[in-house]
Amino acid sequence: MKKIIISVFTLFIAFTASAQHDHSAASAPADTLKKSIPREVHAQVGAAHLMLHYHAPAVRGRLIWGGLVPYGEVWVTGAHSATSWEFNKAIVVGNTTIAAGKYAVFTIPGKEKWTVIINRNWNQHLADDYSAKDDVARIDVTPQTTAALQERLQYSITSQSNSNGVLSIRWEKLKLDIPFQVR
Numbered sequence: 001m002k003k004i005i006i007s008v009f010t011l012f013i014a015f016t017a018s019a020q021h022d023h024s025a026a027s028a029p030a031d032t033l034k035k036s037i038p039r040e041v042h043a044q045v046g047a048a049h050l051m052l053h054y055h056a057p058a059v060r061g062r063l064i065w066g067g068l069v070p071y072g073e074v075w076v077t078g079a080h081s082a083t084s085w086e087f088n089k090a091i092v093v094g095n096t097t098i099a100a101g102k103y104a105v106f107t108i109p110g111k112e113k114w115t116v117i118i119n120r121n122w123n124q125h126l127a128d129d130y131s132a133k134d135d136v137a138r139i140d141v142t143p144q145t146t147a148a149l150q151e152r153l154q155y156s157i158t159s160q161s162n163s164n165g166v167l168s169i170r171w172e173k174l175k176l177d178i179p180f181q182v183r
Helices: 002-020
Strands: 037-045 048-056 083-087 091-093 096-098 101-108 114-119 135-141 144-159 164-182
Touching: 037 144, 037 164, 048 144, 048 164, 096 135, 101 164, 114 164, 135 164
Parallel strands: none
Antiparallel strands: 037 048, 048 083, 083 101, 091 096, 091 164, 101 114, 114 135, 144 164
């Protein structure tokens, strides 16, 4: 009888332990944090190391495009401070070569197209100190609609070759891809 109880207890412990380590999306808790979370993204594209630092706000049931984020206005493309993009090699965005360094990423959201802005003034609160005179590159991008909801703003950098990469921005049901080349 002792062996049966011990076996059942061991089986119960094993089942409980395996259930506690299930990290699948179906068992993940809902994102209920009310603050914007600081995040970093690092990537290697060829010989270039690229890093983004941003604050990731959440949708939390709000109207994002044309609501929380107005159309036609410069947006910090995150929350709190300007999103910064740093790289140790020169890159080309659109037709503009940008020297290695640290920059701010801004956007001007639109219903049909967005303008992505790379700006010298990376150290600022929101877009309070934004000035177009500090822009080093602007590129127009057509947003893509996604089927799945991206609850928190998410940046990613994907290497496509030793010299080509894509900076992607996803939030709510929208995605922007900004191609770049490493020089």
